[in-house]
Every structure is written in C-alpha cells, then in structure tokens.
Amino acid sequence: MRLLKQISYTFLFAAAVIATGCSVKTNMGSNNYTVSPNPLEVKGDSILITMNATVPAKSFNPKANVLFHPYLKTEKGDVQLKTITLGGEKVTENVDIKIDSKTGGKITYTEKIPYNPDLKRATLYPGFSVKVKGNYVVLPAVKGQTFADKVLAEGTITTALLVKSSEVATLDNTPYVASESSQSVNIYFPLDVDRFNINFKSGKEISNKKQLELLKKALKSNKNWTVKGLAINGYASPEGELERNSNLSQGRANSTFSYLKKELKKLGFTEVNDQNLSMGSTLAEDWEGLAKLVEASDLSDKNGIVAIIRNSSIADLEKESLIRRDYAKSWEKLKQNMLPKLRRSELIVKGQTPIKSDEQLLAYVQLDSLTDIELSHLAVITTDNAKKEAAYNAFVAKYPNDWRGYNGLAVLAINKGEYSNASTHLNKANELSPENATVLANLGVVAKNTGDVKRAEDYYKQAEAKGADMSYNKGIIAIKKGDYATAQKLFNQAGKKDFNYALAQLLNGDASGAKITIDNISQENMTWDLYYLRAIAGSRMSNVETVTTNLTRAIQLNADVRRMAKEDVEFIKYFGNPAFDGSIR
Template sequence: MKRKLIYESLAILLFISFLGVSCSSLKPLKQSNFAVTPSPLETVGNKIPVTVNGIFPEKWFNANATVSITPVLKYAENKESESTAYTFQGEKVAGNATVIPKDRGGNFTMIFSFPYQPEMNVSELFVRFDAKIKNKPVKLPEIKVANGVIATSTLASALSTKPSVADDGFQKIIKQTQDANILFLIQNAALRQSELNKEGLAAWKKRVEEAYKDPKQNIYIEVSAYASPDGGVSLNEKLAAEREKNTTEYLEKELKKKNIDTEVNAHYTAEDWEGFRQLVQASDLQDKDLILRVLEMYPDPETREQEIKNISFVYEELAETILPQLRRSRLIANIEIIGKTDEEIMSFWENDPQKLSVEELLYATTLTDDPAQKERIYQYVTVNFPQDYRGWNNIGTLFYERGEISKAQQAFQRAIQVAPDAPEANMNMALIALLNNENDKAEELLGKASQAKDIDGALGLLYLKNGDYNKAVAAFGNTKSNNAALAQLLIKDYSRASETLVNITNPDATTAYLQAVIAARTNKYAEVLSNLQTAIIRDKSMAKRAANDLEFAKYHTDRDFIALTKQ
C-alpha cells in the first residue's frame, strides 16, 4: 500500500512537470505579428530591400529559449533565396543574441535584401524559424508575410542608353593668324631697310600672297603701331601715329606690286602698356614682380612711368631689353581657310579616300545615315590611323547599338589602350559595366569620363541602378529617354515622366509599357489597356511581364486585361 502511494505521487509530479514544460513551450506566431515594408516588395536598382517589423507577444518567449528567424523568398518551382538570420534569446540563456523578456515580450526589426532575379516577380516572402528550449528543438511553422515583387526599377537599361561618340575636329573654316613686326629706333618713325629686309617680314608677305591667290582662302590685313611707354603722352601719340602712317604706306605699295587688292585696317596705340606688361611677365627680370605691382597700383600713365624710373637699377635693364621691343608696327594677316564641302568629302571618300584627313573622314560619318557606310569609314580610320582612339571608340558605338556587346567591348578596350584617358571610351566601358551590374566599376570609369558627350545618360543610369532616384532625375536633366522617364516615375513625378515619354524620338515597347504603368498608378484604365497593347505589339514578351506585374494587380481579374495579356 505504501509503495502504491509512492508511485501515485511520482506520477502526479511527472504530470505537473509535463504541464509546466508544455505551458512554457513556444507557440506558433501569426502573420499579424509581422509587418513588411514595402508590401508588396519592390526592387531598388537590382536588389529587393525589405524591412520586417515583428512582435513577440507577452508570455510567449520562454526564458530558456533561443529563436532564429530567417527571411526566405520563394519563387518559380521550388526555388528560394534566404537572407541573413536574426537570433533572439530568453532571459536565462547565456549568449549574445537580442534578449526578449518573457513577461513583456518585445518588438524587433529585421532589415535585409535579396539580389533580384526576374523569376522573383511572382514570389512569396516567408519567415522561417529555428527554435529550441534548453537545446531541445521546438518545431514552429514558417509564416508567409508578403506577396510578390514590383520590379519596375529593373526596366532601367544600359542597352537603351546612348553611347558616347568622339567628335571630329573638322572645321569648314579654319582661322589662322600670321604676324610680323617692324621695329623703330627710339623717338623715330622712319622705316629702316634692315627691318624691311628681315626674314620674318619676307615670310609674312609670301604667306599673304599665297592666301590671296588661293580661292579657298580669305585674308584680312591689320596694322597696329605703338610707342613704348617712356616719354610724354603727347610725344608718344604723335610718334605712334607716324609709325602707323609710314607702315601702312609701305605695305600698300608692297601689296600693289603683287596685285593684291585687299583693305588694310590700320590703327595705333600711343603707349603700349599692355605689351609692356606681357613682356615683363614673360621675362626673367629679377624684380619683375615689383614692376607688375606698380602697373596695378598706378593707372595714370605718367605716374606709372615715373615710379618705374624711380627703380633706377631696374629701369636700365628695361631700357635695354623691354622698351626697344615696344617701338614697333605689328603686321597681322587674318586668314580664313575654307575646307572641303560636304559633297567634296563624300566624293573623295568614294573615289580617293587617301586625300582625306582623319578629321575629314570622321566628319564624313556625320554625312550619312547608313550604319554600314559609317562602319566602313570607321574601319578605314582604324586601319590608316590606328593611333587615333576615335576610330576604335566610334566603331564600338555602332556595335553597341546593334547589341553586339562583345565586339563593342573589344573596340572600346582598344580605344583605351591607345588613349587611356579618352573620356568617350571610358564612358562606353562604364555602360558595359552597368550592363553586367558592375556598378562600382562603372562609377570608377565614369570618373574618367566627365568630358564625354552624352555622359548625362550614363550617370543617370548609374544612379538609377544604385537606387538614388533623385540624383538620377537631376543627372538626366532634360534628356528624353526611357531611363529618364523611369527615374521621374520612381519619384512619383508622373506628369513629368509622361511628358518625357511623349517626346522620345524613337519610342519602343518599354516606352509604351512605362506609359501603362503611369496610367495604372493614376487610375486611367483605358490608357492602361491602350498602352499595354502598343507595348505588346512592339514586343510580345511584354504580355507575360504585364500578366505577372503587380503594378497592374487591380486589373489581374479584369476580362479585357486577361485577354490582352494572355498571348
């Protein structure tokens, strides 16, 4: 009897112990214990950033429990992507995890992201539990906390971004200037034979004659006579005028001998202080900085002259080296060389390309809309001017626009080998990097491309892919492109985005698809259907995208929408 009572007591104690353990076991949490932002999920660049705010209810967390929560995105057929687990522990557990008091419970936040893949558009976000109490596993069911991914930001495309073409240096009119000086003795306006016989003056007259006789050159002649700043202003005024008169008369006689009938524009400057400053600045005078300060401090010519003369040890050197060069008449031949006409350039290209310069060849590509013709010209440039990076870069842009990315990359790399700092080639290599989602590499390359033409599109795309939409909008400026409109859409500036899309020169399927997204966000049902129809006509794959796109979630049961996207 006594033994029976002992057994009964032990049974009661075991039952009470069982009740105690079962009451302290972890119970399944509910979906309402979790709030997901954003919901549905949404891509930022090429990632899916998620914030989950959760709550452990009062009395839920066992003091001896450890609970790890892992976010899991399930998609396609049996595919899933796990993010980093967050671990929590009870008050009696020795560890470094976040402690959750049993009596009060607690709130928690998990911030994580998934690398985006197109299959994730149709997906479900779960939280998965790994729990134990005193090293004994406790099974908790996983909980679905969000549906699907809005992937509108992934419509950003490097392929639709315009690559940078290096400009030609062709000028229809090339301006040249040829100078010659005739020097005079101090306080004298007479022309000296020694000056008139100088080689420089002979070369100047020869160049004038060549220009005048060439029907593709125009010439304008100018005479500027000067007196040096030493001496009184009235004396220098008279002296400079006489030098101008004597030089002009001499020049007109010389031009007449060669039957050159062109006007000579003559003028004089009484005291050539500007010429004085330039010569002093370029000299190796010991105290030139002191002289330059005097010029700045004293605007009055007579005061200037006196102050400079007061520096006696400097003035002697000035009188020997600087002032004699200012007693002169300057002969200036302004020449305009008229380049080949567009017709001449294309005729030479077709019949005798060797007579074209590299600048003329590169310019020739702007005279045709035929990509094959452009490619032939660039090929010719790369063969005959292999050290000019522009031929390699520009042929690469043709490959890029045709979608021949491997060939484009090889051409851009060759351009960089020839000219490592070529801004256009570096920008185009940045586009290749963005195409491969190598954003850091693209940013480095764009740092070398600040002077590249059309860099706004590449910079805007980089900011788009980094999820910095406001910077993207600023970088695009007034660019009319799908990417620019997408950036405006993502900051919810729907009016501006619509205007951008309407003004795109060559709209494509993405253009119409973005217009449909804007229509859906602004509740314009008819425009949703009409724009989607246009997008699908241009690219049939848009039907499948729209059918699964949560941008159009409220239309997924609409009969007309289903009929349109069921292709």
Template structure:
C-alpha cells in the same frame, strides 16, 4: 463497473499525452507585419523589415527557434539571413522571449533581386530545437510580390561619349613680317624689304592668291613709333611709316595682280609695347622703369621721368627703343577644306587620302550605325595610334548592344590615352551595365566635363538606390531614365512632363506612362499606354502581367 473505471482512465491518458507534448504550435500570418508591403526593389536588392509577435504563453522556456526568411518564386527560392530566438531557460546570447509575456521581434531581410521575384511570396520558416529534439513548424507567408519599377532603369538608353574630330572647313591662318626703321626716320630701307621674313610673307601671299583652296582675306599694316620723342613728332613719324608701308604693299600687290582688302593704323607712342619689352628684359633697373610707367599716365611726363634716369635711359635707347620703330604687315588667309561631298566620297573610295580628322568627320555625315562603324574601322586601320577611332567604334558597338566588343575598343582607347574623360565615361557605362558599381563610380570620377555624364550618374544613383541624387543628376533632361527617377520619388507631375518631352518615345516611354497612370489611379491612362508599349515590344506584355503596379487594373486583354 467496468465502464466507471474505463472513462476516468481514458481522461487521465489524454491529459498525460497533452502534458507530455511540449511542441510549439504553428503561428498565423496575423502575428507578422512587413514594411514595405508589397516588397520593392531598391538598388538591385529587395530589402524589408519583418516585425513579428510571439503571443503570451506561447514560447517554450526550453526551446530555441530559428526563423529563416525565404523569397519563394516559380522556379526556386532564395534564403535570407536566419534569426535565432530562445526561451527563458536556455543559456545563450540570442534574444530571449518571455513565456508569460511573449515578445516582439524585428527581422531586417534583404535579397539580391532577380526578375523571377516579381511574382513571389515572402515566407518565414521555423525550426524548433528543444534538447535533443528538432522539428519544424509550417511556413508562414507574410508578403506577396515585389514591385520592380526601379529596375526599368536602362543603361542601354544612355548615350556613350564621342571623341570629336577637329575638322574645320575653313582654317584661318596669318603670316606676318616687320619692317624696322631708324630713329626719327620713315623711309623703307632695301635690306628690310629683302629680309628673309619679308620674302617669306610675299611667298605666302602669292601662294594664297594662286591656290584654289585658299583665300587672301585681308592685309593689315600696323605702324609704330617708339615713345622717346614728343607726341607731335612721333605722330608724324608713325603716320609716315604707315603711308610708306601701305604704298609699298599696294605696288607689290598690283605688280603680282593680287586683289586684297587692306587696312592700316598707326600708334604714335607705343607705351604698351615698351612696357612688355621692359618686363621681359634683363635690365637691372626694370622694376624702377615699370614703377614710373604705373605712376604717370601722361605720356610726356613718363618720357621726362625716364630720361631723367640717365644710366637707365642709355640701356633703353640701345636695347628696347629700337624694337619699337616698325611697321608690321599681317596677311590673313583662309584655307578652305574639302566639301562634305568630297569627304564622303573619299571615305568610301580612298580613305587613305583623308587625314584622321577628315575621316572622323566623315562618320558624322552618314546616318546608320553600320556606316559609322565601317568608317571608324578604317580610322583604326589607317591611324592605329589615334585613340579616337577605337573610342568611337566602341561607341557604335555599345549603341548596338555589343558590349563585349565595345569594352575591348574602349580599353584600347584607354591604353593609348589613359586620361581622356570621354573614354573613362564609356568605360563607366560598361561597368554600370555589368553592375560593377565601384568601377563605374571610379570611371565617372575621371569624366568631368563630358556632356553625357549627368545622365549616366542619374542611372548610377538609381542603381544604387539613391533616387533623390538621381533626380538631381538628371536635372531637366527629357529621357525615360529621368522620368523613372521622378516616379521613384513620387513627383508624378514632373515625370509626366518629362515623358511628354522625350524626343523619340519607345516601348519604355509608354510603359512608364502606364505606371504613372496606375500610381495616379487613371485606368484609361494605364490601358492606352500599355497597349502602345506592347505594340512596340511584345515582351512588355509578359512584364506587365507580373507587374504589381497594375495589380488593381484589368489588363488581361492586353497580356494574354
């Protein structure tokens, strides 16, 4: 009798317990998908979309569920934006989930990337609220690991821009003087041969002949006649003016024992000179004269038409035509600068004796960055108002990885020359290194024409996650960064050719070749290139050990 009463009582108590327990049950990972999976770094972020399904007759009508994504890694975790869902009988503005039908939810997640996330789990945490009661469901792991290949983009492999010297070994100089003639005459007048300009020309010629660092390369004589006489008369005049001037210069050179090549030519009717002088003059009817010149190509007809304008011709005869009766003597001189050996020696022993351009040039003659930095430091000391010294010193410091010192010198250069493209380019590199993409973009916008800009823009676009723009910016550049952009857009054949063309392969070059091997399922390519990469940089072993690119391959012997 007692047993008959006990058994139904136990059943009722059990049913009552179950009926009162309104807690929602844990969900399995089968109810969730993640795109992409595994996760990938894009523009320094880890974005993904989690699609979840609440099954039929699961979601309690009076409950609110907060789902928080977490990226969990070895020494911590990062929480993402929570998503809130509610049952049918809850008043609120969150997405409602039907108890009977269930529902599908989409949760876009995003985490700022840190290297520890390479080996991580994407977990979903569930907090349930029903009235005054709050409880948590077990977390669900929906994805594992983060592909961080995009982070191989290396700002430090970019070349900063040098502000070049203007040093020229040979500087070409010219000196000239005119001998003026009277109308229809070709004789050289004494006052013309003793003019101030003619004396100055002779002095320059003599100095060039005597100076050890100068070379008199040529003396040219161009003789002219004004276009107000007939062609035959003017030809004779111009030819005689040339002959007399040449004879004069030959005697002068012989007297001073100077040897020089001499060339000569004459222009019988200097219509080009005439047109130039008229266009620059204040003659009232100059437009009329210029129209005549454009209407008639025959020299004699031009002359007749202009002479027919008697009032105009009188002005021309007084103001313009006398200026076209001359011989111009032009001396060409090469000024030969210091040799490389002289400049290098003076840069070490007596830098103050060098011009700023010679000292900047000296830095291009040495091999090591330390030697370059020493010379640029002297430029800054001796020529503190020349921005190029600061920029180029910063350039060397950037290449050596001292970004703080490089930034200080780039900023000094910018204060002296604020609109210099090379300096702006280098400031952009510093901003890019510090992930200050807004400042980098602004600086690169001021760097048009700088040779190094396209590569910098390529890395900038990769850091922003725009891989197609990066590929376009790199063009045909053969660099690790350019190959990485091609890998990220899955152009593996071009990436392989780019890496093969890298002039000085380093650990990153071979690491990217290993990534290419992994993506094309070539195990031998993975192993051989990882081995080379690790031999050049032991830190690559740890990087490879947690790199999901190599998850399908046995690289344990390389990374232990």
C-alpha cells in the same frame, strides 16, 4: 487576389510538443505580421525583406524557444533565409528576441539577399520550429493548415532593372566654323623715315625684300585661304622725342598698309578690294624690345643699361639721356646694331580657310583631303555608321597625334557595345591628351559597362573636375544603387526627360510624374519600353485603361512584351482581369 499591398497577416497556429514529460505550448495565434515591400522589390542588385510582428499579451509561452526560419519558394527550389530565435522570459539560453508572456512584444526581421532571375516569381513563406530537449522541431501544421499555405509575399518587382545603359559618350566640342589664322613678318625703316622701302637693308639680318618673300610664300601655301583683315603694329626706336616717334610709328603703319594691299591683290586676294577691309594698328616706342636685345648682347655693361630701361620711375626721355651719359661707348653700339631692328612695322595678315557645307561633305569622296574639323563634322552629320568610321579613320591617318580621332572611334565602339575596342582607342586618346574631360568621361562609360562601377565613378569625378557635366551618367549609377531620389535629381540636372528620367520618377514614388514625362515625349520617339513603363505607372495609379492601352501598343512594337507582362508582378492585381488579359492576349 493575394498580397496586393503591404497587407497585415494574422497567423493562426498553435503547437503542442511533448517530450520527456515536459509540455511546451506556444500560441502565437493573434500575432499580426507585415511584410515590406509587398510584393518584394529589387533595389540596386538586392532584395531587402522587412517583416514586423506584434505579439499580443498572454500569447507566448514563457518557456518557449522558437526558431523563425522563413524561406522563398522558387521553381528551382527553396531559398532559405536568415533565422532568428524568440524566447519567453523563462528561457535561459541566448535568443535574438525576448518576448514577455504577460505583456507581449514586437518582432522585427530584416534580410538582404542578392537578386537573381529565379526570384522574380518567388513566394515568401514563414517557418517555425520549437526547441525540445536541445533540438528544434518543425511545427508542421496548425488547425489542419500547414505553414507552407501561409503566403507572406508573392513575386518580386524588377522594374528598376529596366534602366537603360544609355550613358552619354561624348565627342569633342570643337565648333564647325571656318578656321582662323594669321601670317606675320617684320619690315624695317631707316631712322626718321616713315615711308616703306622694299629695298631697304641693314646688315645681314635686315632685308625688307626677304621678309616680304617669306610672307608671300606663307600666304600662297593654302590656296583656299582668304584675307579677312590686316593688323600693323608700328614701332619706333626709343631715342628721340615721343611725339616724333608716335608720328613715325603712325606713318610707317599707313605706308605699310597701302603697300601690302597692293601686294595681296597681286597674289590673287581680291577680297582686299572690299571697302570694309580696314587696318587695325598699335603704335609704340619699343623700350621692352630694346631691353631684350641688350640682354641678349655681349655688352659688358648690359645689366646697368637694362636696369635703367626697366626702371618705371624714370621718364622715357631721361632714360635715353642717362644711357648716353653713363654708357656712351655702349650707346654707339646700340645705335648701330640694335636700334635699327626696332624701327619696324609688324605685318599681320588675318584670314580663314572656308569650310564646306553639309551637302558638300556628305558627297565628298576623298576624305584624306578634308581638314580635321571637316572630318569630325562629317562623322557627326552622317547617319551611315560605316561612313562615320571611315571619317574617323581618315582623321587618325591624317592627324595621328590628335586625340579627337581616337576618341571618335571610341564613341562608335561604345555605341556598338564593343568596349574592348573603345578602351584601346581611349587609352591612345588619353596618352595624347592626358586629363582631357571628354576622354575621362568616356573611360567612365566603358568602366561602368564592363562592370567596374567604382572606377566609372572615379573617372566621372575627374571629368567633372575638368568641367564635364556627368549628371546623366551618374544618374544611371544612382538607379543601379537603388538611390532613386538622387537619380531623379541628376537626370533633372542633365535636362534629359527620357525613359530613365521617367523610370527614376516612378521608382521614387511619383507614378503620375512618370506618366506625364512620357506623355510629353513626341510620338515619333515613343518606343515599346516607354509604352510599357507608362503601363506600369498606370498600374501603380490603379488606372486599368492606362495599363491596357499601353500594353497593347507595346506588344505591337515588341511581341516579347506579352510574356513580360504575364510574369510582371507590377500587374499582379490585374491577373485574371478580363481587360488586362485581353490586352496581352
């Protein structure tokens, strides 16, 4: 087997070139060469080749000017790599590396080239030329061997290219729970009265009967709505003693609660019979309400009155006295036109619209009658992609100004690889809900899968700033960039121990950890590529049984694995091994 690890190579060659009476002899026979990595390896989108050589003492002619021109041999022809020049101490021309003929020296060569599939089975060869009379002459043979026979590295590991573009395209996280809402109105009371009177009126604006009719109309508008609680905020106008006003507020709240329960029962809300239905209430003298009414009035001295009302250093009883004394004429207007509006109870009926069970949703035909959260949930729970799309289309038709429907259609398009359609839907969602973390994250997924990695990273950064977890998606980009340590860290943060996580572990030098990750994946979730990756881990661990067992299973699930394994230099040390050959036969 050739070149299984980073093997040191010793080239034995010498050249004698005679021109115009001048002999230049170069003997590099004892030089030790290493190639790293060996085999070559794709990292990111490139192959980085590093060669190191030690030139022993007294092995390099002081007058030699040598051109090193390595190349890769592929089925479609040779790929010439970067050249460097080496010169002895008596060479007067500029060279890349000077070699002392007495003490020797060190040579370091690096070259980075973009990867393409032709390089998968490429072989790395050296090439040397010596400069004679201004021209480099290729050294074709040494001791009966051609330099073309000197293989430096064979094949290219392409395991990093197995990374899955399984970015997480996210839906909105609105929970599927009953939608809670409330309806409220104000009802009013005469001065010093705490009993509710449906017929009470005061001027054109105050009518308890009209207020209750408005509440009933609102409650009857949704037949599925159920009452879950009542809240009554009882207020008193701020004139008079605090204790009296507190008692009035409490009495008004209790009276209103009793009346409202009866009316709700008449409307068919039988849940009001539940003994657990209770009243939540707050009690207050409404000084702030008075201040707002005064501000909105045309009283000439309203600024002075408001200043007294909002002065926290003045006690409430003193505020009333000051206004009566300093603004007597306006006080009479307050009593007639404003204070009655403050003697009220705010009725709040709390309830919810029940949600359908998963079974009911899956059997539902009239999608246009479902609510927004029901349509979203149906799209999530159904395994029928056509029904998913129908649910989101119904969502968009019913709620055209809600970003969630367009985002849902975009996720479906992303999962089908239809990135143009996904982009159209996401642009609409972004228009309706700018700076939305979910939409930004999905725009990043589209950008990455259409080749714009930089833009994808920008979207991910924006989404993270809005609270989204982009660890997994960023981990995929890290693998694409060849930053395997960061990729492993990001996948770990995301909490997804899947194929990509195991791949990151393997590429980061932890073949054993990659195997353990795959071992812990449930049998029903094992796919051909997981078996194949575990075979590669086995090869790196020199465990032939792990290699053969997993290749056999991978081939059972995907016949193309047979060809892949034959060409994959991850298994080069097993080429010709009967157990390996038998597993892929």
